[in-house]
Amino acid sequence: MKFSENWLRDLVDPAADRAELCHRLTMAGLEVEGVEVLGEGLAGVRVGEIVACEKHPNADKLLVCSVSVGAGEPLQIVCGAPNARLGLKAPVATIGAVLPNGLAIKQAALRGVDSFGMLCSAKELGLDADASGLMELPADAPVGAALADYLALPDASIELKMTPNRPDCLGLRGLAYDVAALFGAPLREVSADAAELRSEAVRSVELAAPADCPRYLGRVVEGVDPTAPSPLWLKERLRRAGLRPISAVVDITAYVMLELGQPMHAFDNDRLDGGIRVRRAAAGEKLALLDGSEVQLDAQFLVIADAARAVALAGIMGGLDSRVTDATTNVFLESAHFAPPAIMGRARKLGMHTDASHRFERGVDPELPRAALERATALLLQIAGGRAGPVVEAVAAGHLPQRGAVVLRRARLARVLGMEVADAEVERILRALGMQVESAAGGWSVTPPSRRFDIEIEEDLIEEVVRVHGYERVPTRSPSGQLRLGLPPEVQVPADRLRAQLVARGYNEAVCYSFVAKDWLQRWSRLDGSVALANPLSADLAVMRTSLLPGLVEALKHNLNRQQERVRLFEIARVFAAGGQGPVETRRIAAVACGRALPEHWGGDKRSIDYFDLKADLETLAGLSSSLASLEFHPAGRPDFHPGRSAEVLMAGRSLGFIGALHPRLLKALDLDQDVYAFELDLDGLAAGRLPAAVELSRFPQVRRDIAVVLPESVSWTQVESVLRRIDPGVLRELVVFDRYSGTGLGSGLKSLAIGLILQDSYRTLTDQDADHFVASALAALERECGGRLRG
Template identity: 45%
Template sequence: MKFSESWLREWVNPAISSEQLCDQLTMAGLEVDDIEDVAGDFSGVVVGRVVECHQHPNADKLRVTKVDIGQDQLLNIVCGAPNCREGLTVACATVGAVLPGDFKIKAAKLRGEPSEGMLCSYSELAISDDHNGIIELPEDAPLGEDIRNYLQLNDKMIEISVTPNRADCFGIMGIARDISSINNISLTVPQFETPKVTIDDKISVSVLEPKAAPRYLARIIKGIDVTTPTPLWLKEKLRRSGIRSIDIVVDITNYVLIELGHPMHAFDLDKIEGGITVRYGHPHEKLVLLDGNEIEIKANTLVIADDKKALALAGIFGGKDSGISNESKNILLESAFFSPLAIAGKARQYGLHTDASHRYERGVDPSLQYKAMERATELLLAICGGSAGPIIDATNTDELPEAAIIHLSRAKIDRLIGYHIDDQRIVDILTRLGCEVISNENSWQIKAPTWRFDIQIEEDLVEEIARIYGYNNIPNEHLNIELVMQHNSEKNVSVNKFKNLLVNNGYQEAVTYSFVDPKIQSLLHPNQEAIVLPNPISSEMSVMRLSLWSGLLGAVVYNQNRQQQRIRLFETGLRFVPDNNSEFGVNQQTLLAGVITGNQYEEHWDIKKRAVDFFDLKGDVESLLAISGLVDQVQFKPSQHPALHPGQNAAIYINNEEVGYLGVIHPEIEKKLGLNGKTLVFELILDKINQKSVPVAQDISKYPANRRDIAIIVDSDVCAADVLSVCKSIGGEQLIAVNLFDMYQGENIKAGQKSLAISLILQDKTRTLEDEDITHIVSNCIVALQNRFKALLRE
């Protein structure tokens, strides 16, 4: 939102500097992005009138003029502007004047003719980029007056960022309300006369979609002169608001837009066939916009139409066929309240973004339509002439938004702000903001103003009070509370410990979006339903993620496309699973995930290159689980995860509860994602691994440990982890370690079978184990393996 300081001060004029005003705006939540002077630094330029103008005798493109600046003698000035003519009121730089760029005006001769000054263009005074001719001032401009004073050039243009909840501040009036409240001074609303209705002409208005357009006002104005030049004061106000002057009708509707924050539109009445209908688009219906582009109107787009065709995209953009031209004499003026939901996102469907759509998407004041209509009518009649008909009102009051009524307690204000603000100051703040206030004992009943859609609950009001009172006016106070050390259980494992271990293992942390591409997610999780966003940033970010793999694999592709081959990434974050039994229908779980690809080691002359494999990643996962002391409880079991290679993946279980997955990305998915080479991933549910058992000190056995190795032959589909698990369960406390140290398939082993070599470490804490004890335990293990897996002891 861009506006001039002088325009704002017409509404509210606190005794503060421009810098202080900008500080107040920023502290009130209307952050000032830019402030600049409306004109360059110059002096010695006054209002003058060209009383004589004739061709220069020695130059075809120069004219010799005599200029009256209100003094006894006329000035001889040579001018080359094409619009220089007798009777023109101009900006005259006299001898001694200093123009922007430290350009000094001196008396001189141009092609033999004396010149005692210079007639200036807007660009020469650094007012705008217009250098097509000299400035043309109104005829009644007082001769000799300093041009800076006459055009109010000692002014500044201020640009602010308006947050989506403050649509009321897309107009001077809304900004002035905040400044009035902050400085505790009255708001000066510029007065204008209610235009007289002098004709009875009406047009039928039918609103077929009252939910989308609860209020639609129209008025016929006949006999206007569209060719009337826009007055300089109006043109300047628009320029200082970043709006280019087009024609008097458009300029007036833009003026109302900036002043009141309410969009309006004007149609050429003579181009309307029949009445006005507010409806949604018809199939295959087309419209040529004011910019000349033709569009096909979508069925979800609200349009303004006559009996035969669409005239405009409601609240977005007008149509060329019903637009105002120099031949227009009669117009239909529109002032409407369109529901934000009916306009939101519609302009982007057509590649558009207009001032009107920007405001309607965020919500305009539903009570402002009459005021905007009367203001625009008054300006049109005063400047262009014409006759106004009555306002045609099509309002469905049941569909208009209702202002919230909120109970506000004194205790809530004190608790949230932490500071006691006087009751009367609170009432003044809320009243100046437009609230209706009823005082009760230690509380108030507040009715929010119609232009504040964002005020819905008690906390919203407390925020308004603190914002207007000034956060910097709330004193800093030392806390007078008892400091209690927070209990931190030794069982809790900080997520930073997991992160630090992965960093030490060569991983880098990534942060990816929670919004992901549904196509990629359906490849990784084809059988899971995802949460679809109603208003996504883009089609590639339209669903909530079911795992962290989508973002991490996208990061891998991004880095591989930039010649990065060895990649190790990890991320912690939430996944969002639809669940009707959870709050808001979403089950959120914190995950820890990682991905590796490329070589296992950095390139080195003494290390042989080797691509990462399943066991490299499995080792990293086991290191993570070791932090929580869960390695002894973990099991890796073959799984059928659709995103992973059928023979190179595992589900991770702790105490028979599934806590995650790891494995190689499925070759088909690898190809579809554009991954370069074998890529491995893991994912763990963080809440399942961040609790550890407190270690208990135990005596170290002083008796010797004994090792026995056995080799068994089992079917190829037997999982080695299951074999080790059986040995542990049979061996009891005296079997302190079991390890698979070799696996063999080949000569002397039948097809479909494999040989597993297992070491058994036995030790007792109270005595030395005899050979009979050791043989008994080993024999029991062999028998159990024979019974469970039909294992054969290899000779």
């Protein structure tokens, strides 16, 4: 929200300078984002009129102008502006003036002709960005008057960073209420008397979608002068609010929007056919808009239509075919209330953002349309003439938002703020904000005005009181009472320990968006069960992620494209899935890696990372929770993982996730030309451990037996380990695989594993017979359950 300080002070003029005004607004929750001072350094700049103009004798693009400044002889000024002409009134910087850009005006000779001043553009005066020519002043501008006085300068263009809950302050009227409450200053209400009816022209109005548009008002104004220019004061206020003046009719609707906060639209009445109908768009219906674009609509969009076609996109933008032009003499003014859900997200869906949609999707006062229509009519009759017809209103009262009374308890106010606020001060603040206040048992019954959509509960009223009374007045006190300390479970490994472990293994933590593009999840085959956003920021952030991997791999790709050959990234965050009671959140840990297995080094291994490197990283995480022994890896298939180089990860029989190489088809779709390994696991399952328990170390020696077992290729080490550990858990201390062989001498589909069995008893020394008995039991179990045999 950008506005002129002088304009605000016309409505409410607090006894405070600009710095104090901006500070108090910021402290009240209306953050001042920027202040642009206008009109300082204009001493010596006057309104001038070109009374004679001829070509420069020595330069084709220069003119020698004789400029009257009211007193004395006209000044001879050499000018090169393309719009310099006889009779033009423009700002003149006289000798001795210093412009805001630092330029000092002196007598000069240009191509042999003396110049005694300078005709100025708006940019040279620091008033606008337009440097295409001289700043043209109205024909009735008083020659010789100080330009600053004529333009009501100095002034400041103040920009507020508005929060979504304060749409009432998107108009000067709503902002003035807050300023009046902050400073205790009197407020001048903006109003206009009902226009004198001098025409009988009307258009009927029908609400075919009353829930979306519960109130619509229209009025025909005939005989408007299309050549009438907007007055300078109106143009300047629009410019200082960041809007470009266009024509009288359009400027008036923009002015009323800024002043009252009610967006309006003006149609060329002669281009409308029949009555006005507010309805939902038909599927595939097309509409050409004012910006020249053509949009294709669906039933989610609300349109303003006449008897033949849609003529405007309700609450967003008018139609091109019914626009006001330089030939328009009969105008149909629209002023309506559109329900925020009917407008919310519609402009963004079309890739646009307008002042009207910005206000309507946040909420506009439903009682404001008539006042805005009368105000716009009064300005239009004053500036461009015409004959006003009667106001036609269609209203569905049952769909209009109602502001119910909210009870504010005196004791609750004091408890929340930690201080007492005098009753008189509370009532002054609430009434100054336009609320109806009545005494009630233990406090007040407060009815907010129709423009305050954000006042619904008692805490909202407490916020209003404290922000106006002053947050800086709230005392700083230590909390009292007993605090209940929440200790983390002793068996749960903190996420920070997992982070530290991965960082120690060479990984970097990434933070990716929780919202992703729909086609990302489709590419990863992870779209099922996803949650779509009702009001996405953009098409690329339209779905809540169901996996951490798409974002991590995009980050990996981003690094590869910037000459990072060895990339290791991880993320610990939440994923989302649709559930019966709303989205279900699950904490996950994921990592991706590509490139060399080890950092580049003159004596290091230059091989690329493989499945077992990533598996080792994962096992170090499981080791933090003392759950490594229960970690299992079973071959399983997922459409986004390589079928021969991936596995399902289980812990104590529970599935945690997947690990392995990404599928070549997916890598091609992602435009990646090298293998990428990844894992994604349920964080709570991985971090769940067990309480440590002391175990007495055996005083007896270990015994080692090595065996070579021939097994089918389909048998995994996990299966072999599981079989061996079940034989005698009290004796088997450790298993070691120290060799693997397949090929000549074994036969097709077979492999040989050389396994070291480390045996130890806690109560006695094991004998050779004990060791041989264990080996025999192991071979029998492997033959029975895995189809293995001792290698000869």
